[in-house]
Amino acid sequence: MSETWIQYKVEIVPEAFIIEDKTISNQMAIISFINANGQISEKLYRGYLTNDEIYSAIEKGECLNLSHCYVNDFSLSTYRKKHGMSADTLIEIRQFSAVGSVFDSLKVNDFSFAIFKDESVSFKNTEFLHGKTSFQGAIFEEGSANFSHCIFRNGNLDFSQADLVAGGIIFNGSEFGEGIKDFHYTRFGDKDVSFVAVMFGDGHVSFINTSFGDGDVSFSRAEFGKGDVDFHFTHFHNGNISFERTLFGSGNLDFHMIEFDNCKLTFNRSEFGDGDLNFEACVMKEGKMQFKRTLFGNGNVNFENMVMPNSDLLFDKSIFGYGNVSFYKSEFNNISFKSCQINSYLDLRIARSIYLDLTDTIVRDVVDMTPYDFKINIDSLDIAGMRLLGQINVDWKENALKQIIFIKNSDNRKLADQFRILKQNFNKIGRYDDEDLAYIEFKRCEAKAILEESIKEKKGKAFLHYPLYWFKLWVFDRMGLFATSPLRVLLSVLVTFLALAIIQYILPFFFETGINCISADASEITRFLDTMYYSGITYLTVGYGDCSPTGVLKFVANLEAFIGVFMMSYFTVAFARKVLR
Secondary structure (H helix, E strand, C coil): CCCCCCEEEEEEECCCEEECCEEEECEEEEEEEECCCCCEEEEEEEEECCHHHHHHHHHHCCEEECCCEEEECCEHHHHHHHCCCCCCCCEEEEEEECCCCEEEEEEEEECCCEEEECCCEECCCCEEEEEEEECCCCEECCCCEECCCCEECCCCEECCCCEECCCCEECCCCEECCCCEECCCCEECCCCEECCCCEEECCCEECCCCEECCCCEECCCCEECCCCEECCCCEEEEEEEECCCCECCCCCEECCCCEEEEEEEECCCCECCCCCEECCCCEEEEEEEECCCCECCCCCEECCCCEECCEEEECCCCEECCCCEECCCCEECEEECCCCEECCCEECCCCEEEEEECCCCEECCEEECCCCCCCCEEEEEECCCCEECCEEECCCCCCCHHHHHHCCCCCHHHHHHHHHHHHHHHHHHCCHHHHHHHHHHHHHHHHHHHHHHHHHHCHHHHHHHHHHHHHHHHHHHHCCCCCCCHHHHHHHHHHHHHHHHHHHHHHHHCCCCEECCCCCCCCHHHHHHHHHHHHHHHHCCCCCCCCCEECCHHHHHHHHHHHHHHHHHHHHHHHHHHHHC
């Protein structure tokens, strides 16, 4: 809003005001704008009609054309008093137009409880110099209301309880000074409502309990100054709602308990100030809510108790400030934070979501997903590429992490990356049992990824890659869960020891081989027990020297000694890992 002048004066001269050879009025208003140096910086020339002339046209039901006129102290409240009417009596105004006009009042430019009949109403390029502007309870029966490129020097605008059901309204490019912009209980119809590129200035903006029809609603590229913006209890029926590239000031933004029927709500590339943002308990039957590439300020962001089971909520590539962000007990279809920067506490204790996307996010604080007083139902989770500088409060079992990560992912490299992130996270927060479970899945997926990548790179050598994969699978995974389970390793020790003992017990029946400390006439029980003894001292590399193999069993002894050393080392590592933590 231009502020090149600090005061103005109006002079009424008895001279006809003519535009394009058409006489607008028999008198002319000269409006002079005076700058800080006391000089006239600009002059406007407008037609001038007295209020008596205007009121007479209204009373007679004539069309009211105030385009390119200067109107001073217009007030339908004054009109009602003169005619002995009650304060809320509806006044009919026919074929109204005020394009390029100037309204001026010491108190109120008063159009309250007017009924605009017949055609669309236009205030395009009109300037309201002084005084509050009121359309309280006004009814626009036909067509749309055009307030595009208007200037409201006094920012107090009252559109409360107005009725625009028959048409839309346009405020594109308008500017407001400091004051309250009140649209509460206003009813908009199925035509478009447009506040594109509006500069709301400082002061409270209220759309409380407002009803929007099936038309599109746009606040794209609008700018809000200092002051709260309040849409709570508003009802949007069907259509697109856009706050794209909108700049919000430092006040609080209240969108709580809004009802959306079938809508697409867009805040893409918008910027929020440091006030709190509240979407608590909003309901969306079907549709989508988008905050892509949005910049959030340092206020708290509240998306708690939202009911959007058939709708998506997308924050892709957005940056969250240092206020807390909460989605506690909300329901969504899909919710995405892909490539977001999250700088503060994020409460993702969601009541229901089909898919939660945290891929490529940067997390600098706490992400809370731990169930407390209710079960968290997330069908599928993806955290591939996350840079976890903070921590995730999550429980392997209660959150069913293995199931919800596997359900929608088939790329083993990405799966390995996700379980690696969880493994490091559990280590950081001291949940070591969960760390082991995540580590096991990480190593399994990594092994599969290496196999797939190796075969893809050199298909002709697949016969080499598969044996290596199966060796890792059985030795590192099945026998010891990658050294995370000492009991599993100990069981594997017992199984391999017993298997080798049985082999050495059976081989003498088929080959010229034996153990020199076992006599030929020994009973089978004695022979088996002595074989177990011999196998034990070989497996554990004790080597008393009282028994030694002959024939083929010499080679078996070497193999058993190697396996014994390997398995005992494996057990030592697994046991020490548990104890040290």
